[in-house]
Amino acid sequence: MAEPVLKLSNLTKTFGALKATDDVSLDLKPGEIHALIGPNGAGKSTLIHQIAGSLRPDTGSIRFLGHDVGALGVPERARMGLGRTFQISSLTPEFSALRNVMLAVQARQGTSFRFFRPVMRDRTLTEPAMAMLERVGLAGRAAVPAAELSHGERRQLEIAIALALGSKAFLLDEPMAGMDPEGSKTLTGFLDQLRAEAPILLVEHDMDAVFALADRITVLVYGRVIATGTVEDIRNDADVRRAYLGEEA
C-alpha cells in the first residue's frame, strides 16, 4: 500500500476549556481526495491551521513526505510543498494569468533580479509558467488579467501558482464557497483531475461536490473523528447520519 503523503496522529488543540480538535488521526495518500466534513465549529479549520503550521497542536504529530514537520513554521512547510491554497490570495489582480504564474516560477527559482532581459521575454520563466497554465486548463486565458477571470478560473490560477511553487499536497478550505451551481460543477471536474497532480485534503460543505469527488471522507464532530471511510461507508454510517446529515438513524 502506498505510503501516505501526509499523516496526522492524535492531534489535540484546546482553546481554554474547548477541545477544538480532539485526538485527530488521519492520512492523505498519493492520488486521493480525502474530504474532511463536519458541522460548523467541528474543528475543520483548526485542523487545517495545524497542518499548515499557523497553529501548534498541544499534542500529536504531523508527518509530511516522511518528515516530522511539527517544529517547522508556515514558510518552511510551504517550501516543502505543504501549503494552504485559496485562503491567502496569491494573485496580483492587474497582472495577466501568465505573469502571475511567472512570479511563482521566479520565486521557486530564487532569481528575483534579471537586469538584462525584459521579464515577459524570459523563456526560463514564460515556458514553465505556460506549462502550468496548460496543466490546469488555462492556457487559452494566459493573457487575461487575473481580475477579469471568472471565480472558477481564479481558483484554477491559484492552483497553477501552487503547482509552480512546488506543492506536493493541496489543503483546500471550502473551494466551492461563493460559486454558482455551474461554477461548482466546473470546479468539481477540475479537482477531479487535479488529484493526479497531488493529493487533496478537501474541507467542503457542498455535499454534492464531496460525494462526487472524495475517495475517502473523515467526519469531525466536536473536534473528534466519528467516522472515516468511503462515500458509501459514510452515507450508511448511523452515527454520521444522526450527527451530521441531520437524519433520524
Ligand SMILES: Nc1ncnc2c1ncn2[C@@H]1O[C@H](COP(=O)(O)OP(=O)(O)OP(=O)(O)O)[C@@H](O)[C@H]1O
Ligand atoms: N483562536 C481561537 N480561539 C478560541 N476558540 C477558537 C479559535 N479558533 C477556533 N475556535 C473555536 O474552535 C471550534 C472549532 O472551530 P473551527 O473554526 O475549527 O470549526 P470549523 O469546523 O472550521 O467550522 P466552520 O465549518 O464553521 O468553518 C469552534 O468552537 C471555534 O469557536
